[in-house]
Amino acid sequence: MAAVPAWTRVDTRLRREFAFRDFSEAFAFMTRVALLAEKANHHPDWSNSWSKVVIELTSHDAGGLTQRDFDLAREIDALAGP
């Protein structure tokens, strides 16, 4: 599972924080992540507060990280910059 250096490994999760200019930019990013997640049938645990978005990825059904988490992390990086 190739490296995703922008993400922190916390227990069985990958975690990355994103900062935007305002809510509109943050929510547009969330919409793009929603499209990725639905396409991959693999969804984040995530939170938003105004211009900040925190995304955590894990494979609930596998009880930990799988290739699907690293793949989704890289697709999200492609949206947000590495």
Place this chain on the structure above:
Amino acid sequence: MAAVPAWTRVDTRLRREFAFRDFSEAFAFMTRVALLAEKANHHPDWSNSWSKVVIELTSHDAGGLTQRDFDLAREIDALAGP
């Protein structure tokens, strides 16, 4: 500030959990809340995991709950049912 019985008061926050059938329904609800929040210029602290959405409302600038939180809570209730 009129009652919003579906919401729990946690410290200086109003909190409500919402359950949907799937991610698509949850994210469509979030999109409607985003439209309300941007219109009110008052934004939630919120999280999503698949079909669940947790919304917390507080007025960061006032250091606690204000009328804006109760107003937004009621507008969200109007989308989701009380």
Place this chain on the structure above:
Amino acid sequence: MAAVPAWTRVDTRLRREFAFRDFSEAFAFMTRVALLAEKANHHPDWSNSWSKVVIELTSHDAGGLTQRDFDLAREIDALAGP
């Protein structure tokens, strides 16, 4: 290709109009259709004006209707009611 009776066949397209209560409800529906379309990698030609949404489906690459159009039509019907 099974019937999609709510849709009208116009030349090489399937067309259906949707009416909602307001813009918020219409755009939330569009967000759900966007999730379906991205998952299917098959996207509508569509328009919106306030509470109305018009969706047209065709397979540009095939020069006409294909199974993908009927499948997406049925998935959209499942969101909106038949």
Place this chain on the structure above:
Amino acid sequence: MAAVPAWTRVDTRLRREFAFRDFSEAFAFMTRVALLAEKANHHPDWSNSWSKVVIELTSHDAGGLTQRDFDLAREIDALAGP
């Protein structure tokens, strides 16, 4: 009503076409425009096909262009570049 040079005047409407890299980028832009429109309580007539978005602005209630159309056009320009 100050100039919005990226927009074409067609009868009683302002019209601008936007091209993006893919559907995800186009729909994220539409989400941001939806937030602007709902905030302004002034909504576009718009269409989307894959990576293209066409926005038309008019004031239906006034039977033509008003300041609200030019204001929204400029806010949209601020998202998309002039």
